[in-house]
Amino acid sequence: MAGRLAILACGGALPVQLAAAYPDAMQITLNGIPSELVGTAQSFQLEKFGTIFDAMRTAGVTRMVFAGHLARPPLDPALFDATMMRIAPGLMQAVVKGDDALLRHIIGIFEAEGFEVVGAHELLPDLAVSAGLHLGPAPTTAEEADITRGFDILDGLAPLDLGQGCAVAGGLCLGIETIQGTDAILRYIGTTPEALKRGQRGVYVKAPKRGQDLRVDMPAIGAQTIEAVADAGLAGLVIAEGQVLVLGADRVKSAVEERGIFLISRSV
Structure with a gap:
């Protein structure tokens, strides 16, 4: 026991x-x-x-x-x-x-x-989202490419022990989450001139660092994260399945529906 x-x-x-x-x-x-x-x-x-x-x-x-x-x-x-x-x-x-x-x-x-x-x-095993989470509209072909690019960026940054999220639009990195946290970088991303996004809304990708010990500092999102992603003008949020905690799942779902963005889990 x-x-x-x-x-x-x-x-x-x-x-x-x-x-x-x-x-x-x-x-x-x-x-x-x-x-x-x-x-x-x-x-x-x-x-x-x-x-x-x-x-x-x-x-x-x-x-x-x-x-x-x-x-x-x-x-x-x-x-x-x-x-x-x-x-x-x-x-x-x-x-x-x-x-x-x-x-x-x-x-x-x-x-x-x-x-x-x-x-x-x-x-609290129910907090870690498993495969198949998909709320909101489907990503466009360009957004799918940005999702892949976002995970590649996070994978490349892992050896440097930096943040757990980044935003990509039209293949360009709009920002990397560091010590200031998710909300801070999303506020900054919201100031990005539209001309720099190559005509794309962009996506936010969140995942733990490769090799990270998930017993501490496991990435987490909540309804506030959804609001921040939408306020930044991004099309949606993609999280690593089984490796990101979703706090207040009902409120998260309501926020996704109200703001018209997507929330998806992906294998990494």
Whole structure:
């Protein structure tokens, strides 16, 4: 029988859904990192990492899940406890290598302390869209070419540990998602002059980095993403099947229908 679960909750709706599905889970938030579970969770200082491990063991936790958007708050070395002093050098080296490298390192820290790290998609399997999702109109021949181009771009960027999405119109890359996130790049794409799109509306493609550990930072979309894609003037959104979480599926479907774009899952 699996031991008690801990939810390390950052920003967004995913931690809330996990907490609702696993009401007996220990809820953990970190000072300086926004979370919608504030008020129901135990909050800890990142500088005092040892207190997190101690509290998890006291609560009978044996497995944990990272959920939500993990920001990078400033750290005060003067406040480091003994555990943080021990792990800080490795963290600092991982920080400069990109998000996936950093998150893999953090997973390793928790595993070294004896905790099993599981993915949100393992705990809420219905959120990861399988093959065959197709809402809205069919992509045109040109849009199909842009979809292929988008996945090729993301595949090529994977070794650089960059973002999880890009927009393509008429074969041209309109933008690549980086640390600012999906909404920010879609707002920027919305400012693209029509003349640069070669007469095409374009598409947004979202997928994890090739080889990414899906236990942390698994790509996710919600109704807000659909609205942002439509506001950017794009024809639709394509996601990697089984590798992108859809939060609030009913609201997502309604948004797709109301805005007249498409939402499709594809194998990568």
